[in-house]
Amino acid sequence: AQTVTQSQPEMSVQEAETVTLSCTYDTSESNYYLFWYKQPPSRQMILVIRQEAYKQQNATENRFSVNFQKAAKSFSLKISDSQLGDTAMYFCAFNGGSQGNLIFGKGTKLSVKP
Amino acid sequence: SQTIHQWPATLVQPVGSPLSLECTVEGTSNPNLYWYRQAAGRGLQLLFYSVGIGQISSEVPQNLSASRPQDRQFILSSKKLLLSDSGFYLCAWSVSSGSTDTQYFGPGTRLTVL
Numbered sequence: 001a002q003t004v005t006q007s008q009p010e011m012s013v014q015e016a017e018t019v020t021l022s023c024t025y026d027t028s029e030s031n032y033y034l035f036w037y038k039q040p041p042s043r044q045m046i047l048v049i050r051q052e053a054y055k056q057q058n059a060t061e062n063r064f065s066v067n068f069q070k071a072a073k074s075f076s077l078k079i080s081d082s083q084l085g086d087t088a089m090y091f092c093a094f095n096g097g098s099q100g101n102l103i104f105g106k107g108t109k110l111s112v113k114p
Numbered sequence: 115s116q117t118i119h120q121w122p123a124t125l126v127q128p129v130g131s132p133l134s135l136e137c138t139v140e141g142t143s144n145p146n147l148y149w150y151r152q153a154a155g156r157g158l159q160l161l162f163y164s165v166g167i168g169q170i171s172s173e174v175p176q177n178l179s180a181s182r183p184q185d186r187q188f189i190l191s192s193k194k195l196l197l198s199d200s201g202f203y204l205c206a207w208s209v210s211s212g213s214t215d216t217q218y219f220g221p222g223t224r225l226t227v228l
Contacts, residue, residue: 035216043152043202043221043222043224044220044222045158045204045222047216095215101148101173102158104157104158106157107156107157
């Protein structure tokens with residue numbers, strides 16, 4: 001069975017600093033996609049970044065970047081220059097099925113402090 | 115651009131009452147549609163997904179059902195609500211491209227069953 005594990009239930013970071021959120025997953029598939037979603041207090045799930053497993057280059061979206069280690073099945077999210085608006089729950093998700101079903105981790109609650 | 119709507123935003127229902135949550139997508143054709151439930155403090159659980167009109171796949175057996183009467187409309191229903199049905203319900207859409215999809219979420223419906 002495919003699983004996604006986020007080992008950090010809560011984290012905090014000072015504004016303007018950098019923080020890294022961890023995610024590991026388990027799968028026997030060779031081709032798959034990984035995602036980070038952000039859920040602010042409004043609770044709408046917002047796509048932050050996605051990574052295709054067959055691409056060795058780590059994905060980057062402005063202040064957000066990932067460290068994808070395929071052999072270790074690790075997919076961490078780095079947020080640079082943290083802003084107060086980054087305060088949210090962050091979910092790591094895996095997609096390896098043909099129907100596009102997402103498997104989510106339990107989330108990491110990130111607080112950015114002024 | 116594509117947008118996804120969900121209503122109602124908030125709903126309080128007594129145990130044993132029926133339920134109907136609606137999700138509509140604009141700006142795309144033949145999307146894949148998904149219903150997720152998020153219990154308090156937990157990750158997302160996929161309930162149903164649909165790849166076309168009248169095509170519904172259920173991931174979790176329960177007293178909920180889903181229907182897709184139109185291409186861009188997805189409805190979540192129940193004949194008799196249980197206390198355990200309380201939670202935050204999210205609808206998502208995607209368009210198949212290659213081996214996987216990227217899912218985009220609606221604003222969600224907060225359901226409280228009393």
